[in-house]
Structure formats: C-alpha cells, structure tokens
Amino acid sequence: MGRTLIDKLWDEHAVADLGDGATLLYIDRIFLHERTGSVSLKELKAAGRPVRHKEQVFATMDHIVDTFPGRTDNTKMPSGKDFITTTRAAALEAGINLFDMHDPRQGIVHVTSAEQGITLPGFTQVCPDSHTCTLGALGALAWGIGSTEGEHALATKTLAVKKPKNMRVTFTGTLGTGVTSKDMILHLIGKYTASGGSGYAIEFTGPAVAALPQENRFTICNMAVEFGAFSGVIPPDETTFAWIKGRPYAPKGADWDKAVTYWRTLKSDPDAVFDKEIVVDCADIVPTVTWGTSPGHTAPITGVVPDPASMMDSSVRTSWQKAQEYMDVKPGLALEGLPITSAFIGSCTNSRLEDLRAVAALVKGKHVAPGVNAIVVPGATSVKKAAEAEGIDKVLIEAGFQWRESGCSMCFFAGGEAFGERERVISSTNRNFENRQGPKTRTHLASPTTVAASALAGKIADVRKLGQA
C-alpha cells in the first residue's frame, strides 16, 4: 500500500519504535522564542544538560518585545525585560543561534524561520509555540510543543510522539475575486468546527492549493492547529523550491541539487489511503469573518450571526450563547456593516510580503475611516525591509496605517500592548479568543484584504465591493 506524505516524513525521522503507535522521531530544527523557550533553556541548564547540536537550534525575540520604532529591552509589559534578558543570556551561554531584537534576521519565529531558509522540505521542526504548524507549507513536519518537550528536544534532538491519523483536505476549483487562502482555512474550520481535525495530521492539497503563491500557503497550515490538528502539510512543488532558492540557510551547489531531487519525492503515493478525506469546492468560499470567540465561529461576509437555539449539544449551545454575549452580537445580525474601532494586520498568519503587497494595492490613494486605529506589523525584519524597498510603507502610512517593527504585537498583548476595553477589532490573526487582543476586546478574524477594506470603511466590509461605491 502506498504511503502518504506524512507517513513518509514520519518514517524518514524514525529513530526507534516505542510501541503502542509511538515513535522516537529525530528533530532537524528547533526554534525558540523568549516567552516559552526561555523556560526550556533555563530548566535544561538547571538540570545540567547540554544542548545537543546547538548549530541546529535557533531563537528569536517576538512574543515579549514590542513593535514600536526605537524599541529596547524595556517593553510595556511590566516584567517583559526579564524574558528578553534571560533568553539572551541563556541563548549565548548555550551557544545556539540567536536572532536578537535588532538582528536583521529577527522576526516572528514561523515567519523568519522560512524567510531565512532554516525550515526546508522534508524536515521535522518543533518550537514551544502552537503555530509551528505554519511551516508545514514548505513540506516539513512541524508542530508545536510545550516547554518541557522543548527541553527534551534540546537535550536529545528527538521527541517521543504518538502518530496521528492521516487526513487529506482537497481544495478543488478556483478562488473567486477577493477570496484568499485565509478564507479557505476559515471556511474549512467554520464548516467542520475547531476540533474537526483533532487527532489528525492533515495534508492540504488540490488544484486551488497548488495555484497559491508560496507565501499564501503558510496561512492555511498556520491555522491547522485552530482546526485541532497535530499539524498540516502541503506537498512541496516547484513554487516551493523557487521560493527557497538562495535563502541564507538553504543548501547551495551540489547539496541544492541533491536536496531538490529528494524534495520532489515528497508527495503522497497515488494509492495512499487516508483515514479521513474532506473535499472543499472553492466555488463555495466567499470572504469569511468570525462572529464569536472560536475560529470555528465563522460566517460568510454576506451572512448573519447564527442562532444558538439551532445547536442540539448543550455545551455547544452554551458556548455559542456565551460567545455572542461576549461579542455583543445577536442572532440574525448581518456581519457586513458592523462598526469597528480598530484594524490589525500582522501575526504569523498574515504578515508576509504577499499580504502587505495586496493590502497596499487595495488602500493606495485611499484613507482609513476617521476614528479607526489601523496597524500593520510585518512578520519579520526582512519582510519589513523588502516592503520598504517597494515603497509599501509609504502607501500604508499615507493611507493612515501605523507601520511597525516586526513581532507578534497585538495578536495577544505581545510587548504588553493591547486594544482598549470592549473595542471591536477586525484582525488578520488566527485567534478570536476572549480577552486575547485586549480586555473584553471583540475580535473578528478575516483576511488581510478584508481587514484593510474594513479599516477604510470603518465597519466590516465586503472587500469585493471596494471601489464600486
């Protein structure tokens, strides 16, 4: 019987069969950040254990550093400096690669790891951060772990993992105008719930995925964890190889040729059998936004807030009611036209150059609605520089957006910064959880272009109508 791409990645990294479906997997790359990685390094040192293969371990600053111009170790977070200085000292002492606050390679872990060519097809990679699955878009098996597992990976270069089941999600057809990869993944999670991928590793495939530029593919894998999955992968193809070529840590010369030959084998065999298959027709996808406090609480931009009374399961019904109370929305309310006070474009979901180009093209010569606080945070310092070289920063600033340094920023109080109490925010991030972006803040997730269109309108807007008014 044929093997899936995930089976292949698994088998290639198997150091030992631990029985009962568990395998000791070799980990090619470990990435750390200053919020959770700092604890891993500190505990490892306290236990007197060295880092195995420190050259293959990386750390950066994204979760605690702020994103204001001229930033220093003193973030707005009261104890933030402790995280930054501890990580710096521990990284230097352990001898791992550190992309510090002012390093040109600094960025959100999952963005900069790809930007620098650190993650490659066929790799295994872990980070004590749930969105590590983002890197599956390069054909790597990458997943988030806790700090204790982080210590295990650092000390042994392996992890004991129970093999998840195989799921394939095939996106057929083509995307309509104004519909993005963010809408694809929001649509999927909305239809199958935030635990629809629970227990699975997912291969995202099909003509609509293959047609996406590499940078837009990351958005899909980024939210695999929001679907409850162990991770998500996209089979790497010529688009992927072209995107990687020439990046600082990418293989060079003969190694490059050898690597590409190997990477071309990284796809599911035609006769591979998946434990579960989902097919999504992209003709059914329109710009999608969330109405509640779970990424599964989605509606098409043309839709309304649903009625909890329609849910049979009592704990689901209760959750919907609580979510609607928190969000201050009622069943039947149209999402389009809901007034917003802030708009955020950034995070490991949507902060890459392709995202910023699309936003700049949309807002050029226009202006953010009065009273709307609109912020753009590039995903990595390298992305910021590339965007500035194209004049994207000027377009955004002229349109009334703030242009920041790279980091996780207002996805979740990073740098101690948050939106105001009970503010309604449209956000290109991945989590609309209660209190995540600020006290009682009401987050609506959407694509970066929907966020930009909404910022211009001052209310949740259908990006497809922009320019028609």
Place this chain on the structure above:
Amino acid sequence: MEKFTTLTAVAAPLMRVNIDTDVIIPSKEMKGVTKTGLSVGMFANWRYSDPVARVENPDFVLNKEPTRHAKILLAGANFGCGSSREHAVWAMAEYGFRAVIAPSFGAIYYGNCVVNGILPVVLPDTAVEALAKWTEADPAKNLITIDLPQQTVSGPPATLHRFEIGTADKEMLIEGLDPIGLTLKREPQIAAFEAKDRERRPWVYL
C-alpha cells in the same frame, strides 16, 4: 513529578466547549520566566470580576464551596485548545488539579498534562455531561474516582466508564518518570541515526 495512581475527589464542572489556554492562563498572567506563581492567574478573566484587583466573581465554579478545592475538572470538548503555553498546566497543577475529564483535548495541552502529573481523561460527551450533572447535585458528597491502572472513572452508583490512554503516557504518570533521562539511554541509537542521515541529507547538519 507527582505520581498518579487513583484519586477520589471533588470535581468542578466547566461545561463549555473549546476552553482555550488563553482562558486558562491569560498572556497578562504569565509574568516571569518561571513555572511557579501562576495559579493565582488561572482562569483570571472568568474567576475575577476585576482581574487586576483580584475581586472574585461569586458565580464562577472555583469560587464556590466545595468546588473551590476541586482536584478534578470536568469540561466540554477541545479543552486546552490554542496556545502551547505550558503555563496553563503549571497553573492548574499548582492550584491542585490532578485530572481533567473532557470529550477531547488540544493535542499540545494533553502532552503538557502528562509531563506534569495531571491525568487527561477522554470520555464520551454524554458520560462527561452525566458526571457533571451528578456531581453538581451535591458536589461535597458526589465525589468522582479515577483509577489509572484500571483506566476507569466512577461516579454515580453502578456506573463505570473505561477510558483509553497510551501505554507510555500511563507509565509516565504512574511512575512519575523523567522522559529526558529515558531517551538519553537511547544515545547510541540517536547517534547511529545521525551518522546514516548525514550521508543521505547532509544539508540538515549545519
């Protein structure tokens, strides 16, 4: 790590689905590079009507007697979804929780529980709902018993729910093992893998 064999304790029901780790331990409550001092911030936005001043919300289950002293949490599906922050588990362990019973868990949260001596128990929706209703009727008297070696949960008279758990996870919890120490014993196997892999994929080894 504290070992887990059997436990009979007060259970607190929190029957909502998708309770994420931002709810269990908000970003603002992770104040230091440490695993301790986190329990006071656990569920801060639900537990306190004013999280900054720590004013208790009397309606929250962990502010009522006797569920304030619960060692078992009952929850809806996908408990611990979201952020990988192990602080969620460290906070719960420090508070005194030894087990969580839910229809499903966030994968990273589940793994974090096992390495910190908290037993995550997966039971069907209907079983968790029934346990929650029963314990809610008289939380001081209607205690729940978890037997890890037997892999059973008992509550209402004449009910016994069997649950599944991986052999390695079970052993880890019962024995309170050090997983890094265990893996380091496989050093020759890891070194052999690397030697072979280095030939095959030289670009991995920087």
